[in-house]
Amino acid sequence: MREDFLWGGASAANQYEGGYQEGGRGLSINDVEQGASHGQSRIIHDCIDEKCYYPSHQATDFYHHYQEDIALLAEMGFRCYRMSICWSRIYPHGDDEIPNEEGLQFYDRVFDELLKYEIEPIVTLHHFEMPLALVKKYGGWRNRKMIDLSVRYAKTVMERYQNKVKYWITFNEINSLFIAEVPWHQAGIIYQEGENKTDVMFQAAHYQLVASAKTIIEGRKINSQFQFGNMILYNCCYAMTCHPLDQMMLHDKLLPIYYFSDVQIRGKYTNTCFSYQKRMNAHFDIEEGDLEILRNGVIDFYSFSYYSSLVEGREIEQSADGNLLDGGKNPYLETTQWGWQIDPLGLRISLNLIYDRYQIPLFVSENGLGAVDEFKNNTVYDNYRIDYLRQHIQALIAAIEEDFIDCFGYTMWSPIDIISAGTGEMKKRYGFVYVDYDDLGQGSGQRYKKQSFSWYQKVVQTNGKEI
Template sequence: MKENFLWGGATAANQFEGGYNEDGKGLSIADVTLGSVHGQPRVIHDDVHGDCLYPSHVASDFYHRYKEDIKLMSEMGFKCYRMSLAWTRIFPDGDEDKANESGLEFYDRIFDELAKYDIEPIVTLFHYEMPLHLVKKYGAWRNKKLIEFSVRYAQTVFERYKHKVRYWITFNEINSLFMEEGSWHSSGVIFNEEDDIGQLQLQIAHYQLLTSAKIVKLGHQINRNFKIGCMVLYPLTYGATCKPVDQLLAMKKINQTYYFLDVHVRGYYSNICEAYWKKMGKGPDFTEDELYELKEETVDFISFSYYFSEIEGQGEFERIKGNISIGGKNPYLPMTKWGWQIDPLGLRISLNQLYDRYQIPLFVVENGLGAEDVLLENGKIHDNYRIEYLKKHIKALLDAIEDDKVNVIGYTVWGCIDLISDSTGEMRKRYGLVYVDKDDNGNGTLRRIRKDSFYWYKELISSNGGILE
């Protein structure tokens, strides 16, 4: 394993930060969204209702506890920390001409604290929390004006942090737009009965891909040392049987992800994209100038989340939901309590598929196990199940690097410190290596407690993966 491999952890502002209305921060779409806790349906409001408990408002309170949390990351030996900026801390409404200085100063403090411990920040610009004002006034990503506002925001933070941040990611899980419940998270759009949903998805995708391309070009102009990547949710898909038609259907499912990656990496709409347009009846509207902009500068690396795999094919088989992706149940795989299929070898396969297709560096920026952890009377949390999950997945990662010669630059375990689940709004679905004393009803001290996995991951990093050899 290369000595400069980026071991670390990952969180997102809307699931971890809290401080939703402090120091001039505006409301984001996450701040008015109630999670589907304990199987209840997700509820989206048009404003904050005083009698509701919104998970993002306090979350894990990183806003006030960042020094303690970063110190814990350092204790584990983190080489990097993948985080996101809250757009509404910097531009509270999203369409202002001038940024909120208090918000910029908050992230200055974060980056300075990380630098103190030699932890490299990996910063995502758009992670499921766009300004609510942009939804109300402009219709969110239905409106091409969002490109202008997004690029202004990116330019502001690039110029502010050009000597503090080297690695950037544009849109989190951009391909979730094509998934059943992804439109609100990724675009702030709720589809109406009169919408041509397929056509609208394609147009939103074009606006976001064009925005990403503009941002990559801009970032490289501001600092040629920036490494700017894209990010997708990678739903590895197997054919339900060895029937050729099932393999074809599995291929078409994964092509929905390649739709985005082809544009990010190759700089043009590929045959896969055009085939998808034909399926939808019509492609997005664009100009020749916009097609040129897609080509000008492409991403430096591909980052992705990997939690599970699924199957696809003809015939009847059980379908299960993992996060916002819905796929077929694989009878050969165990599942988590939340129905996510555990497939460590699938990570190795995914890495090979992506590297073979694109031949640019890869970064696994989300991987982890959501589980109900028990805090014992002696103050211990024995999460051997998480250790086993991470051990098998990271071994598959190392095999892809060492045996298959896949170029992987880093790995960040998701929810390194407990945070709220984006898909459900729960705290009981815990991913962290550090326990946060808080329950689904907002009760608790927010005290941080090291789990057994904390010490295991620390040993893994100190050995640079050597304990798995």
């Protein structure tokens, strides 16, 4: 492993930060999502109903615990931390004339704390949240106005933190816009009765791709040393059989992944993109100058989330779940408590497929195990989490050392417990650190190290030699 390999963890503001009414912050789209129980989706409200519980309001309260939490990351030896900035903390309504200085100062303190421990911040600009006011005023990413507003926000934070942050990711899991049944997190969109969902989806995708490219163009003017990445929800998938039709179905399953990364890396809509547009019978507007922006705003590295794999084919008898995905069950794999198939070798396969296609540096930006943890004796004995991560890190190391894949970092999801994006529950826990909150946000908020804490500490300290 390269000596400067970036070991760390990742989280998102809307699942972790809290402090939703503090420091001049405006409402985000997550702030009107009521909590739900296991297997159900959160209910999206038009405004806040005081009788309902909204998990994102408190989340696990990084806003008030950031010094303590970052100290825990440092104790594990983190070399990097992938986090997101809450847009509505910087521009409360998204289109305000001036940014919110209190919000900017909060992230100044966070970055200063990280750098005090020599932890490299890796910042996602858009991680499944946006100011609620932009949905009400413009319809979210349906509207081209979102391009300039998002770029203005990005320029504000890039200028402010240009001496503190080197790595920037534009949109989290940008291709999930094509996967989500209701792309509320991805684009602030709830499809309206009678509208062409496909056209709305492709138009929003185009606006986000232009915004991403334009952000990169503007960012390089601010600091030529900035490094920009995309972030893809990667779907490792296998054909059910060797039948040619199953193989073709596998090919089709991968098109929404390649659609976005082709544009962000090659700077244009490729044959793969045109093929997918035709298959979906999609129509959307491209204005003069858009294609030049896409051409000039390509990324420097490819980052992606990897949790599980699926099977695709004509005759799927049993289904399996995944990160916003569904597909066939693989009889050779075990599953998590949430029905996600555990496939460490799939990570190595994915790294090879991605690198063979694009030949640019890779970064594993999310990988982890959600499980119900039993809190006992002020800790959690989570050997199941250690086993999952150990096998995936072994696959990662094999891809780097044996397959010669250029991968410069790994951030597991999420080092400190956070709320679920899908349901808002706490019981689906990922962290090395247990946070004392329940599904209704009740508890002390106190942090406790799990058994996996010291295990990952050793992995980082030995640069992956002891796992």
